[in-house]
Amino acid sequence: MSSDVRFTDFKSDKQPTWCPGCGDFGTMNGMMKGLAETGNDPDNTFVVAGIGCSGKIGTYMHSYALHGVHGRALPVGTGVKMARPDIEVMVAGGDGDGYSIGAGHFVHAVRRNVDMTYVVMDNRIYGLTKGQASPTSRSDFETSTTPEGPKQPPVNPLALALAAGASFIAQSFSSDALRHQEIIQKAIEHDGFGFVNVFSPCVTFNDVDTYDYFRDNLVDLKEADHDPTDYEAAKNVITDGEKEYQGVMYQDENSVPYHEQHGVTEDMSEIPDGAPEDAMDLVREFY
Amino acid sequence: MAEDLNWAVGGEAGDGIDSTGKIFAQALSRAGRHVFTSKDFASRIRGGYTAYKIRTSVDQVQSVVDRLDILVALTQRTIDENLDELHEGSAVIYDGERSWEAEIPDKMTAVDVPLKSLAEDAGGAIMRNIVALGAACEITGFDVEYLDEALEKRFGGKGSKIVENNKEAARAGQEYVQENYDLDHLGYAVETTDNDYVLLNGDEAIGMGALAAGCRFYAGYPITPATNVMEYLTGRIEDYGGHVVQAEDELSAINMALGAARAGARSMTATSGPGIDLMTETFGLIATSETPMVIVDVMRSGPSTGMPTKQEQGDLNMTLYGGHGEIPRFVIAPTTIAECFWKTVEAFNFAEQYQTPVYVVSDLAMAVTERTFEPETFDMDKVEIDRGKLVDQDEVDEWLDAQGHFRAHAVTEDGISPRAKPGTIDGAHMSTGLEHDELGRRTEEEDERVQQVDKRNRKVETAKNEEDWDYREFGDADADNLVISWGSNEGALAEALGYLEEDGIDVRVISVPYIFPRPDLTEEIEAAEQTIVVECNATGQFADVIEHDALTRVKRINKYTGVRFKADELAEQITERLSEEVPA
Ligand SMILES: Cc1ncc(C[n+]2csc(CCOP(=O)(O)OP(=O)(O)O)c2C)c(N)n1
Ligand code: SF4
Numbered sequence: 001m002s003s004d005v006r007f008t009d010f011k012s013d014k015q016p017t018w019c020p021g022c023g024d025f026g027t028m029n030g031m032m033k034g035l036a037e038t039g040n041d042p043d044n045t046f047v048v049a050g051i052g053c054s055g056k057i058g059t060y061m062h063s064y065a066l067h068g069v070h071g072r073a074l075p076v077g078t079g080v081k082m083a084r085p086d087i088e089v090m091v092a093g094g095d096g097d098g099y100s101i102g103a104g105h106f107v108h109a110v111r112r113n114v115d116m117t118y119v120v121m122d123n124r125i126y127g128l129t130k131g132q133a134s135p136t137s138r139s140d141f142e143t144s145t146t147p148e149g150p151k152q153p154p155v156n157p158l159a160l161a162l163a164a165g166a167s168f169i170a171q172s173f174s175s176d177a178l179r180h181q182e183i184i185q186k187a188i189e190h191d192g193f194g195f196v197n198v199f200s201p202c203v204t205f206n207d208v209d210t211y212d213y214f215r216d217n218l219v220d221l222k223e224a225d226h227d228p229t230d231y232e233a234a235k236n237v238i239t240d241g242e243k244e245y246q247g248v249m250y251q252d253e254n255s256v257p258y259h260e261q262h263g264v265t266e267d268m269s270e271i272p273d274g275a276p277e278d279a280m281d282l283v284r285e286f287y
Numbered sequence: 288m289a290e291d292l293n294w295a296v297g298g299e300a301g302d303g304i305d306s307t308g309k310i311f312a313q314a315l316s317r318a319g320r321h322v323f324t325s326k327d328f329a330s331r332i333r334g335g336y337t338a339y340k341i342r343t344s345v346d347q348v349q350s351v352v353d354r355l356d357i358l359v360a361l362t363q364r365t366i367d368e369n370l371d372e373l374h375e376g377s378a379v380i381y382d383g384e385r386s387w388e389a390e391i392p393d394k395m396t397a398v399d400v401p402l403k404s405l406a407e408d409a410g411g412a413i414m415r416n417i418v419a420l421g422a423a424c425e426i427t428g429f430d431v432e433y434l435d436e437a438l439e440k441r442f443g444g445k446g447s448k449i450v451e452n453n454k455e456a457a458r459a460g461q462e463y464v465q466e467n468y469d470l471d472h473l474g475y476a477v478e479t480t481d482n483d484y485v486l487l488n489g490d491e492a493i494g495m496g497a498l499a500a501g502c503r504f505y506a507g508y509p510i511t512p513a514t515n516v517m518e519y520l521t522g523r524i525e526d527y528g529g530h531v532v533q534a535e536d537e538l539s540a541i542n543m544a545l546g547a548a549r550a551g552a553r554s555m556t557a558t559s560g561p562g563i564d565l566m567t568e569t570f571g572l573i574a575t576s577e578t579p580m581v582i583v584d585v586m587r588s589g590p591s592t593g594m595p596t597k598q599e600q601g602d603l604n605m606t607l608y609g610g611h612g613e614i615p616r617f618v619i620a621p622t623t624i625a626e627c628f629w630k631t632v633e634a635f636n637f638a639e640q641y642q643t644p645v646y647v648v649s650d651l652a653m654a655v656t657e658r659t660f661e662p663e664t665f666d667m668d669k670v671e672i673d674r675g676k677l678v679d680q681d682e683v684d685e686w687l688d689a690q691g692h693f694r695a696h697a698v699t700e701d702g703i704s705p706r707a708k709p710g711t712i713d714g715a716h717m718s719t720g721l722e723h724d725e726l727g728r729r730t731e732e733e734d735e736r737v738q739q740v741d742k743r744n745r746k747v748e749t750a751k752n753e754e755d756w757d758y759r760e761f762g763d764a765d766a767d768n769l770v771i772s773w774g775s776n777e778g779a780l781a782e783a784l785g786y787l788e789e790d791g792i793d794v795r796v797i798s799v800p801y802i803f804p805r806p807d808l809t810e811e812i813e814a815a816e817q818t819i820v821v822e823c824n825a826t827g828q829f830a831d832v833i834e835h836d837a838l839t840r841v842k843r844i845n846k847y848t849g850v851r852f853k854a855d856e857l858a859e860q861i862t863e864r865l866s867e868e869v870p871a
């Protein structure tokens with residue numbers, strides 16, 4: 001659309017109520033910049049958000065948006081994209097929202113390869129409900145509902161996506177602003193389901209998966225000479241139990257998005273005034 | 288009323304009972320006869336008794352009766368299950384060469400036809416049901432050529448050889464009976480007319496209504512008896528640029544439909560009770576975010592998985608009250624298959640005019656029943672589309688606040704706000720399930736909360752005043768006895784009037800398609816001496832709301848066996864109820 005769109009055009013005038021220092025600020029900035037840099041504007045963009053601190057993002061951004069019910073943002077995004085292939089769709093939510101209550105939808109949205117960008121703000125905790133274990137919490141992570149830790153291994157969302165047949169898998173870190181934005185942009189530009197797991201630290205309830213932890217431990221795939229189109233290489237970094245990576249792990253260059261596979265091209269919001277002209281044929285079928 | 292003929296084919300699930308029945312029903316309809324079909328089926332794919340029943344007459348038929356004239360029995364169970372309905376003049380077609388020894392009571396006419404061997408001679412044992420149809424034609428004096436047309440329609444896509452073989456099989460059955468039996472004394476003679484009818488069921492009518500109304504997106508998850516809506520739309524909606532998604536579950540289905548609706552498309556989902564349970568979470572969101580959407584509930588027996596293949600009207604309370612908090616909504620329950628079409632069209636208009644979720648509540652009896660109609664019943668020229676306050680680019684400015692924000696939830700007198708679809712410049716806005724201000728942004732301000740709740744509820748008040756919340760009426764308008772019904776019971780009731788009249792009982796029947804908002808029936812009830820509410824559930828959910836509206840007590844007829852009302856049975860029960868004392 002218009003080339004003079006600035007990322008601040010995607011900002012609403014609502015002040016975020018996130019805790020000072022919350023990783024979601026950086027995640028959101030990267031999303032807004034990514035959208036602006038890829039030539040979108042608020043009037044052709046639809047942001048769907050889940051429930052959680054992360055889900056509030058729809059309120060702080062300016063675009064067409066729906067803040068739905070817990071865990072169901074991906075199906076909403078799917079509906080928007082199918083009805084309007086002309087609209088840029090971005091879905092955002094937390095690790096609880098996406099990998100717990102919404103895990104089923106995650107697998108199926110991945111599998112369908114709907115052309116949208118899915119950003120998960122992974123803080124490895126439930127923020128909004130004040131600090132319970134999430135599906136990505138470490139097995140010994142003590143919380144109010146798991147005083148001795150969840151005692152079950154965390155899900156590996158990247159592996160889940162890979163197993164479901166994802167065409168784009170990436171991970172970023174919200175405070176590495178430039179790199180995060182770059183990865184988001186690649187996800188937006190990808191033809192198909194662009195999945196980005198973003199480490200977005202919760203400064204209030206998670207004292208393990210902190211900024212320092214990610215700063216010290218994340219390995220950038222840029223420096224590791226990783227080829228994202230190489231499926232085996234992608235599998236190796238995704239299932240590496242020792243290290244955590246940022247960057248684009250996997251991208252299928254031949255990805256065909258769901259709406260194209262199904263021949264959906266039209267703007268479904270345009271309908272004639274009255275029944276379609278040949279509609280009596282529908283009745284004649286029942287002769 | 289002209290003589291009606293009652294025919295059935297029964298066997299095991301997997302025996303091709305459905306398609307056999309459908310072919311015969313289509314042949315009768317092509318012959319200008321009215322047809323009303325019903326199915327008995329169990330919730331299993333192979334094995335288990337299943338039957339397809341047809342009632343046909345040159346006059347309109349809209350109910351089942353307790354009588355079977357011709358029965359094609361592929362198993363002994365078919366005979367046993369229908370023994371009550373068979374009578375002295377009944378003919379039972381069966382295959383004596385098969386391994387079962389048919390036990391048919393003496394007084395009926397047993398017509399032993401070697402279905403399997405005749406079918407094999409014609410090209411394959413699979414056609415044994417078609418041989419039976421040919422035999423049925425001979426017994427009823429129905430020209431086998433009408434069967435040809437239905438066979439062409441059914442098998443045309445599979446090549447002319449298959450069509451020819453089937454035609455041959457039908458003739459083999461016909462000739463066999465002609466040569467081996469003299470059944471003139473049974474007196475069956477199926478008259479034909481020049482009328483052209485269409486034959487369709489409730490699910491198909493809903494799907495057709497959706498297409499006519501401009502529905503372009505459908506997401507659903509398979510469930511009996513709603514799946515046919517999805518099957519109908521699949522393969523047809525694409526012709527109009529639309530798409531059907533088979534979602535991973537009902538939670539997803541309704542959220543996909545919600546997304547498409549917010550993107551500006553006319554969008555729908557259909558399910559049955561268990562699916563409605565799952566969708567209820569999002570139902571509140573649809574109402575709060577003021578999204579136009581149509582949700583179809585084809586009811587079956589509950590609670591829980593209940594009796595998946597059986598009739599019930601048990602979801603009224605759920606559609607009326609389901610969901611936490613207070614949710615403005617419309618609930619429309621078509622009372623005939625034709626209404627399934629028209630009320631679906633209306634539902635889409637209401638949804639967009641009032642920006643609310645609209646329930647279309649149908650039931651299993653309607654969904655699996657096919658009935659004949661004059662094609663003009665579905666006159667597409669009469670379909671009107673009203674998209675409500677969907678603003679175009681020129682109108683957006685009127686709805687911007689001083690800062691240039693689009694007031695998607697503007698507080699208006701009629702309670703209806705403007706709606707901008709994505710792509711409308713300056714229309715960008717947020718919608719949420721959280722309570723929000725005029726711009727759609729979260730608020731917990733007392734005033735704003737009250738304003739928004741009132742605004743949403745005011746839409747319903749506006750609709751109550753603006754629209755006709757009519758009912759259909761039969762029988763004697765001045766009768767002292769009033770019978771009220773909703774949903775698919777209408778056909779049986781309309782026919783029950785005939786029986787009641789014979790017994791000198793005058794009844795006024797009111798059939799109500801609107802559950803919420805609904806017509807106020809206080810005057811009608813006060814004018815009557817006795818009021819009975821008829822419904823297929825145990826507790827009388829509609830009777831409860833009627834009592835609440837009219838501040839009086841009514842009598843009730845409730846059936847919850849899983850089987851729909853029959854006309855003769857209803858007449859009997861009405862007579863009985865009328866003689867009982869009025870409840871205090
Ligand atoms: C159906 C339902 N169940 C539970 C909740 C309560 N709830 C709100 S947010 C949340 C967890 C959010 O965690 P996460 O997705 O990790 O987001 P974060 O707050 O950490 O960003 C829960 C359980 C809800 N809103 N809806
Ligand atoms: S609780 Fe955690 S996730 Fe929520 S806003 Fe605060 S820092 Fe962010």
